[in-house]
Amino acid sequence: MSQATQEQTVDDDGVIDSVSGPVVTATDLDARMNDVVYVGEEGLMGEVIEIEGNVTTIQVYEETSDVAPGEPVENTGEPLTVDLGPGMLDTIYDGVQRPLDVLESQMGAFLDRGVDAPGIDLEKTWTFTPTVEEGDEVSAGDVVGTVDETVSIEHKVLVPPGYEGGTVESIEEGEFTVEEAVTTLSSGEEIKMRQEWPVREARPTVEKQTPTKPLVSGQRILDGLFPLAKGGTAAIPGPFGSGKTVTQQSLAKFADADIVVYVGCGERGNEMTEVIDDFPELPDPQSGNPLMARTCLIANTSNMPVAARESCVYTGITIAEYYRDMGYDVALMADSTSRWAEAMREISSRLEEMPGEEGYPAYLAARLSEFYERAGYFVNANGTEGSISVIGAVSPPGGDFSEPVTQNTLRIVKTFWALDSDLAERRHFPAINWDESYSLYRNQLDPWFENEIDADWSETRQWAIDTLDEEGELQEIVQLVGKDALPDDQRLTLEVARYLREAWLQQNAFHDVDRYCPPEKTFQILTAIKAFNDEAFEALEAGVPVDEITTIDAAPRLNRIATTPDDEAEAFVADLTDEIESQLQEQY
């Protein structure tokens, strides 16, 4: 949270009237909606959420035990903001942008309350390299210089939105802290590396464009069947244990975004620890640098205060927008948006608001769509293009997709990855159901895949979809009469579909090779299965019994392509298709 806001305290303090969990009411507080206030003797951070006559209702971002009526409430006069500047990557924050490692050094292993810490280090110096000269004209959004933030990312120092702009009067290279002016303008404005932005407001851009490039995820079922665009939105709903978090983490690790903002919203502490432990060790598949060098983590675990859970997704997306303004492709993972919605419900019920469906506030749909609309492929004020892709996990109660959070999310997002507990139970991972899932970006992304990967991309994919569909229908019959009652060609289709499921759709997130599958290899595996399919049907027509076709030695090796190192996969596939061909042709 910003330090500067405390200095501007105006003399309009109030007095606590009542306390009930995270909701506190105060009287005589002169405040505007969404102002940040400090509550009680300990100065617990809170936000104004309702004003009625002389009574102001505040949601407090910390535990309120022992806070009593009569204690003071101090208004900052500022809305909830985040600090933006170099040093956000390779950092882990709580829901109101307090760095967790700083909190640990101040208060030990357990999170105490009433401790404030700036979102970015105010003391640290950075080497600033100007990209404009004295005399150049700059306006809001323009880049005036760069800082090497991490090994992967060059941080661009921007003229903050809302600045008038003008000619650069002084600018020089050197070591600066984030609070020192690096540039002064003829308008009298000073540009520092640190700026603030209110979290509930989208940062301005010039225009939103239709996304045409995929966010390559390295996950076969996603890239192959249900691709997400850079600047697109996706939802992953699923019951517990179906692999939402593993999928989200795989995306955070392997998606070809420049920057990843990972918001752990009301989830497990150990999961966040795993991310904190793993990411510095793992290499970014694009650059080879440690993953943390491009990652900003926001962790508000389920037992951390509920109001900070409500704000953590906003903190995350504001940070994402700041990097987008520099022209980067940013991917934001929110795990889980249901916890965010529940935090809204909890606050709403403490306010005794009239509930909508299942107790959620009536503004649930509006809040969700406001949030997802901050994603997109944008032209920035400085002329660069940048994108924010948002992937939201949804945790529907009882795995029932008809509940309000899933339904309201589906009305907004264009990619839907439905997780399925049946698949998870038989350890088919990722447990994404190929019948229910969809991607509305498929057609607009096909040209990219056809140009970059293979001209037959969409045609081969369609074959895979048709085969899986047919399998679905045949399985219903098999459930009634058994597999042996089917005619030979249908039994062969089942066998081919089995390879599609096991060798192509399944992917082991814990296998060193298989966890990341480049789209080229995704296509190679698919072509290998299709080659088997074509040869097998030819053999069948030539009169070879289906049992002999399906039991050729080479076929099970299709399952091994995925774990073959990427650079050997092409040769392996070529060799395997030859072998399948010769073994099948031997039969007739």
Added chain:
Amino acid sequence: MKEYQTITEISGPLVFVETDEPIGYDEIVDIETPSGEIRRGQVLEAASGYVAIQVFEGTDGIDQDSSVRFLGETMKMPVTEELLGRVLDGSGDPIDGGPDIVPEERHDIVGAAINPTAREYPEEFIQTGVSAIDGMNTLVRGQKLPIFSASGLPHNELALQIARQATVPEEASDEEGEESEFAVVFGAMGITAEEANEFMDDFERTGALERSVVFMNLADDPAVERTVTPRMVLTTAEYLAFEKDYHVLVILTDMTNYCEALREIGAAREEVPGRRGYPGYMYTDLAQIYERAGRIDGREGSVTQIPILTMPGDDETHPIPDLTGYITEGQIYVDRALNSQDVSPPINVLPSLSRLMDDGIGEGLTREDHADVSDQLYAAYAEGQDLRDLVNIVGREALSESDNRYLDFADRFETELIDQGSHTDREIDETLDIAWELLSMLPKTELNRIDEELIEEYYVGGAESEPVEAAAD
């Protein structure tokens, strides 16, 4: 100390008192009834002019002349190593007739969240000696792994078996003296006196009591007291783990009763209810309990939680198991059908899961083949289960030889791997060896989840040609 005789309203477990000074939220109060009895309560809502108090021990006998004393602090648990071997009631007062507890420290029972950067990721394998858990849903130190059960199923036996057998293999063999480092903190919420006796008998018989702290809130104890019992339990566990270096196993039974108590308070306060009348903040409330498991960087001890809950109507979509599943790191399902087939413990592995398994197993931790074997067992057992449905319709003769093999596999899986009896303690190697014996019923080519080298090493039955031939039929 502030004392008032200004009770304005008594409603269910709640008492409303007019006050003229500020009272802190969550503060503890003593209410003295005219007959001199003292009831303990906690401030649920603090407003200027009045407070709402939730009374733990029931409001019967309280009238408007009762005096209310505000103690000026939030609820604390007196903690000391001397608690080991003691039996306390649901509010933390001794009921075993032993001496008073002389606290070393007094800890706030709400407990602060562990900073995720200070956590140490749990990856130390705990051997429970139960194949269905060790082999397929491995428990690790610092994990929270609930048992999802239902009325009439032997979940308590399973919990006792785990408490009895749990060891960390290296320690057991290398440093015998370290065994005392292990402690059990047991929290009973609303269980019957009979169930409580079962637990106590087993604790006493096996000598486990001396390394245990037992909190007992029985079915006829005040329901509201149940809302503090798990917090007392976990405060004790955290103290033993993070200040006294114990490896603490926490067993909480039955979380369903805890949630019922939450609902009761919510209803008395006339709150807007969430699903099925449970309060909208139940997720947060449960998270504040379950998330108090874990390990902390640089500290020796750990808190591992095994909460037990009974699913009302065997319904896993009920809010209690549902919210629990979203917070805990997996779940163990106790299954009615397996129980009626006399499989013991009747664990249904298919819906069961341990999320922390992948990092706790493998070479150097358990055995190199563990992960692959477990995956393959899942896939094969699921296949066998599917075929059972089919057999009911078409009969076994109509199935192919390969399908029949899967059916046999599923049967033997249940009778040989799962059904080990509640007093058999299996080493992890033994579990995996049995698993290989079962997997070797299937031809090698079917074992597509297992690395080829591992198949070569562990596949039982050298007659390699036989399964391949069979597959070609």
